Amino acid sequence: MNIKNPFYGISKLSQKISLRTLLVIPSVVLIFVAVLLTGYLSLHNAQNAVNDVTSQLREEITARIQQHLYNYLETPHLVNQINSDALHLNLLNMYDVAALESHFWHQLQLFEDVSGIYLGTEQGGILAVARYDKDQITIQLTEGLTKGNYYTYSSNKQGQRTHLVEVAPNYDATKRPWYKAAIQADKPVWSDIYTFVYPAGSLGITANQPFYDYTGKLQGVLAADFMLLKISEFLHSLKIGRSGQTFIIERSGLMVASSTLEQPFRREHGSREDARLHATASSIPLIRASTQYLQEYFGDLSKINSNQQINFSIAGGEKQFLQVTPLQDIYGLDWLIVVVVPEADFLEKVNANTRITVLLIIIVAVLVALLIGIFISRWVVDPVLSLNHAAKALAQGKWNQQVHLQREDEIGQLANSFNQMSKQLQESFTALQQAYTVAESSRQTAEAASRAKSTFLATMSHELRTPLNAIIGYSNLIAEEVLDMGYQEVIPSLENIQKSGQLLLGMIGEVLDISKIEAEKMELELTEFDIATLIKEVATWSLPLFTAGNQNQLIVHCPSEIGKLTTDLIKIQKILQNLLSNANKFTHQGTVTLTVKRLKLDVYFEIADTGIGIAPENLAQIFRPFYQVDNTTTRRYGGTGLGLTICERFCQMIGGKVMVQSELGKGSVFTVWCPDRKVC
Numbered sequence: 001m002n003i004k005n006p007f008y009g010i011s012k013l014s015q016k017i018s019l020r021t022l023l024v025i026p027s028v029v030l031i032f033v034a035v036l037l038t039g040y041l042s043l044h045n046a047q048n049a050v051n052d053v054t055s056q057l058r059e060e061i062t063a064r065i066q067q068h069l070y071n072y073l074e075t076p077h078l079v080n081q082i083n084s085d086a087l088h089l090n091l092l093n094m095y096d097v098a099a100l101e102s103h104f105w106h107q108l109q110l111f112e113d114v115s116g117i118y119l120g121t122e123q124g125g126i127l128a129v130a131r132y133d134k135d136q137i138t139i140q141l142t143e144g145l146t147k148g149n150y151y152t153y154s155s156n157k158q159g160q161r162t163h164l165v166e167v168a169p170n171y172d173a174t175k176r177p178w179y180k181a182a183i184q185a186d187k188p189v190w191s192d193i194y195t196f197v198y199p200a201g202s203l204g205i206t207a208n209q210p211f212y213d214y215t216g217k218l219q220g221v222l223a224a225d226f227m228l229l230k231i232s233e234f235l236h237s238l239k240i241g242r243s244g245q246t247f248i249i250e251r252s253g254l255m256v257a258s259s260t261l262e263q264p265f266r267r268e269h270g271s272r273e274d275a276r277l278h279a280t281a282s283s284i285p286l287i288r289a290s291t292q293y294l295q296e297y298f299g300d301l302s303k304i305n306s307n308q309q310i311n312f313s314i315a316g317g318e319k320q321f322l323q324v325t326p327l328q329d330i331y332g333l334d335w336l337i338v339v340v341v342p343e344a345d346f347l348e349k350v351n352a353n354t355r356i357t358v359l360l361i362i363i364v365a366v367l368v369a370l371l372i373g374i375f376i377s378r379w380v381v382d383p384v385l386s387l388n389h390a391a392k393a394l395a396q397g398k399w400n401q402q403v404h405l406q407r408e409d410e411i412g413q414l415a416n417s418f419n420q421m422s423k424q425l426q427e428s429f430t431a432l433q434q435a436y437t438v439a440e441s442s443r444q445t446a447e448a449a450s451r452a453k454s455t456f457l458a459t460m461s462h463e464l465r466t467p468l469n470a471i472i473g474y475s476n477l478i479a480e481e482v483l484d485m486g487y488q489e490v491i492p493s494l495e496n497i498q499k500s501g502q503l504l505l506g507m508i509g510e511v512l513d514i515s516k517i518e519a520e521k522m523e524l525e526l527t528e529f530d531i532a533t534l535i536k537e538v539a540t541w542s543l544p545l546f547t548a549g550n551q552n553q554l555i556v557h558c559p560s561e562i563g564k565l566t567t568d569l570i571k572i573q574k575i576l577q578n579l580l581s582n583a584n585k586f587t588h589q590g591t592v593t594l595t596v597k598r599l600k601l602d603v604y605f606e607i608a609d610t611g612i613g614i615a616p617e618n619l620a621q622i623f624r625p626f627y628q629v630d631n632t633t634t635r636r637y638g639g640t641g642l643g644l645t646i647c648e649r650f651c652q653m654i655g656g657k658v659m660v661q662s663e664l665g666k667g668s669v670f671t672v673w674c675p676d677r678k679v680c
């Protein structure tokens with residue numbers, strides 16, 4: 001496997017996927033990538049936008065809270081200051097209890113945010129007018145504004161006492177924390193936050209201010225109560241996202257107020273008094289988690305010196321935007337305003353929108369991919385597939401394949417080329433089939449002819465040779481008997497019969513030889529023999545030919561020490577007999593010379609005659625089967641025209657060659673080159 005090429009796997013895989021899928025996949029992938037990118041970017045932008053928006057929102061909410069709290073908390077001190085001025089300027093007399101009582105009662109009607117206005121004296125007494133719910137105002141005082149019994153009266157709508165509600169003994173204002181705090185500070189201050197005994201279930205804070213007579217002598221402490229529930233109600237009225245919260249805590253972490261309206265105190269089991277609630281013990285998870293985070297982040301809540309915006313996550317990974325802002329005034333107030341907004345409040349909608357957008361885009365993408373698929377399928381894949389089917393059918397030999405596309409683009413041109421190719425293939429195949437049919441019938445004809453030839457040859461061999469041998473044999477016997485009987489005159493006729501018979505046998509032998517050679521049934525038999533002995537035998541065999549008829553002289557030149565030769569003895573015998581026979585046949589009263597030469601391992605047999613010779617234009621033809629130089633003089637020599645053909649083929653079989661030189665009217669020289677096969 002080619003591990004260097006990272007695309008090897010992909011290209012391998014792509015070879016198995018269909019063309020249609022392969023063309024649709026890239027467009028679908030592209031659309032999905034675009035969708036995901038768009039979704040991611042829009043979400044990212046939305047997150048940034050939410051960050052900006054919530055930052056502004058926190059700032060604005062905090063500013064509104066600060067504004068309201070300053071307004072709320074300024075009022076009790078304003079009331080004290082008015083009363084202090086009135087006493088100081090003798091507009092009010094602290095010993096005129098009835099006038100003071102009426103003044104406080106009417107003042108309480110004016111300042112709705114103040115729940116109680118009172119005065120404690122250096123003698124331990126008190127005069128207080130308090131409103132614990134909307135309709136009920138009580139007047140509380142000690143006798144002569146000195147310490148002692150503490151009387152609580154209900155009042156009517158004119159501010160007059162109606163009936164005594166309660167008497168509590170041993171009251172001493174100078175022992176109360178609010179009184180002590182004011183004396184100790186010697187200026188207007190806030191008391192610590194406390195829980196109201198009556199009415200139960202609310203937290204309060206009191207603005208305290210020492211007052212003096214015109215000589216500068218301390219007379220007592222003026223006080224105005226403020227119920228912190230007011231702040232909670234205001235915080236509750238603020239809308240911060242879907243589930244954002246605001247709450248106010250002291251530096252110690254104790255709750256002051258919260259938008260949840262959760263009671264900022266708790267009565268422990270078995271206790272008779274309410275205890276203030278620490279924000280980390282709140283039942284509201286957001287308040288609890290925010291305070292815990294602030295404590296961990298700053299180490300101590302007292303270290304928060306300025307406005308801070310912080311993002312954090314609570315359990316479950318929900319991101320929260322938080323702002324903490326210190327709230328301080330000249331009377332010693334030191335609280336922290338906390339605004340927390342969950343990111344989900346804003347992102348929920350954005351996420352929902354993004355989800356819808358992505359979903360819509362995916363639906364559109366799928367539809368577009370489908371359309372692209374259909375388009376590609378119709379326009380590209382289907383034509384290619386039909387070309388593919390046609391090509392497959394063509395490969396299976398179904399030649400009549402045409403693809404019909406009415407198009408002029410590349411695919412149309414491809415289809416045209418295919419159609420042309422298919423047509424040409426069909427034509428070529430038809431021509432090939434016809435040629436094959438013709439060739440097959442020729443082959444069958446040739447085979448039939450060959451069979452006929454073989455049959456003919458076999459017949460000739462058997463049917464002609466047997467009667468010929470009989471004719472020769474019987475003519476021999478008749479000649480002997482006729483000679484005994486004294487009929488001398490029929491002897492020449494009988495000899496003629498014998499000669500003609502021998503001639504016919506020779507011709508039949510030649511025809512059989514050539515047919516064996518052509519059928520490649522002629523075999524080579526190598527033997528070692530003495531060349532001089534061969535020449536003697538051949539000369540002895542041909543001598544009767546020379547003595548009869550043409551009256552030629554045979555001259556033989558063969559060195560007796562010429563040695564031995566390994567080749568096919570029968571074939572070299574036949575070659576030499578044939579050439580000597582021809583030389584004698586085409587020579588009249590001349591000489592035929594048989595010369596044998598040896599050049600190392602090559603032996604040359606040369607048969608030269610002084611006969612009629614061969615014209616140059618016929619020299620190349622005389623080795624062809626059945627060829628005879630056809631003129632009036634030569635036709636009379638008879639023969640089959642196969643002798644030289646057999647000589648040439650035999651020479652080839654023994655690895656040699658036969659060559660001829662001739663001059664018309666002067667004679668011919670046939671040379672046979674025969675290599676020694678022993679060393680070959």
Ligand code: ADP
Pocket residue numbers: 582583584586609611612613614622627628629630634638639640641642643644645667668
């Ligand atoms: P054939 O049976 O006719 O002799 P060959 O194949 O032996 O057939 O010879 C072919 C022809 O070559 C002969 O018919 C003859 O015309 C010519 N030919 C062969 N040998 C000689 C020769 N020595 N001199 C002249 N012509 C020859």
